[in-house]
Amino acid sequence: MNKESQMRAAINQKLIEMGERERLKELLRAKLIECGWRDQVKALCKEVIKEKGLENVTVEDLVAGVTPKGRALVPDSVKKELLQRIKAFLAQHST
């Protein structure tokens, strides 16, 4: 098990150092805007704001109120595409 977590850490580091994580982030962001996810989650935020009040809403309120649903709302196609890229990177760099 130790070797596995070592490997994970090493690959994570490579992911960041080679800029791939940043690229993946940008790709995900673009896809999420394109498929309307961003607008959907924004609507969820509006509900939280109306519930808690415009003046009092905190970051924690938004995060707690929106993240679980937000994660479920990500379309499968987007997930698939990103997984593909991630796995390709892993295959290339797992030695």
Add this chain to the structure above:
Amino acid sequence: MKMEDVSLSSMDNSKMEGFAQDILSDLVEDACLGLCFEVHRAVKQGYFFLDDTDQESMKDFEIVDQPGVDIFGQVYNQWKNKECVCPNCSRSIAASRFAPHLEKCLGMGRNSSRIASRRIASGNNTNKSESDQEDNDDVNDNDWSYGAEKKAKKRKSDKNPNSPRRSKSMKHKND
């Protein structure tokens, strides 16, 4: 199949899959958090509900495209040729000459101190400059940019153009 042949890494396919899913999960979480922060900032800065303005009010902010007027509908060269009254000497000065005149008149600003120190340097020989201060201001108004050029030219010739590194070795000399 020997244990060493399974894969070059110590992780097999299902673990790779799990790892990839974890990475994806992190990325999605980052995206959610990022959006929450953006929304929160928009709420606190007051621009979150800006898109919900009614049509009529939106018309107030449409881009203006008339001649002589900027996109907000304001006239932009109104103040070009106005005259201002100097609070110090109570003269009427053109708007574009106002700032340099104030510099001389109030005795502040970069050029004023340069001119003053020059006068002091040359004033040791002649005392004429003191009484003619008022007139000198007028002269300096027109020669304002010229005076700056003169000083700039003087500065440049002090530096040796051939060896820009001289100043660095001078630094070590002082140590």
